[in-house]
Amino acid sequence: TVVFWRGVDQGIIDGLVNQPGQIRNFSVFYNHGGFGVDLGYHWTSRALRLVDSARSSQDVYWKARKEIDLRVHQDFGSDVQTFFEIANLTRSPVTSVTGPAHDLLKDTFSIGRTYWLGVKYTPHAL
Secondary structure, three states, X not given: OEEEEOOOOEEEEOOOOOOOOOEEEEEEEEEEOOEEEEEEEEEXXXXXXXXXXXXXXXXXXXXXXXXXXXXXXXXXXXXXXXXEEEEOOOOOOEEEEEOOOOXXXXXXXXXXXXXXXXXXXXXXXX
16 A cells, blocks of 8 residues: 555555556366367456556556456477467456545547467477
C-alpha cells in the first residue's frame, strides 16, 4: 500500500499500476490419438491504469475483463503438429473507467479475435 498527498485529498494505492488484484485461468482440454482441443478461460480483476495527481476521483482503472481462447491441434508422427488457434473468441474489449465510483466510461478498445494457423516441427532426433 502506498499513501501520498494529492492537491485536494489523500490517496491510497493498493498494488501496482496496471497490475490487477486477481488473475484467474481455467483450462479444459481433450487429447486422443494425436488430436487435441484446448479451451481456456482467462479473467483479470480491475486494475489501476492512471493516478491523477490532484483528485482520487479522477484516477483511471481498467475494468475487469474475461477472455476465452480455443486451440485445435493434430500430430503427424512424433515431429510435426498442425494447429489452429483463436484468441479472444468472445471479442472481449479492454475498457477503462474513471469517476468517484469508478463507473464512468473513459475509453474502450475493441481487440477482436486473433487467428493463427500453422505447422510446428520439433525434431526429436538430431
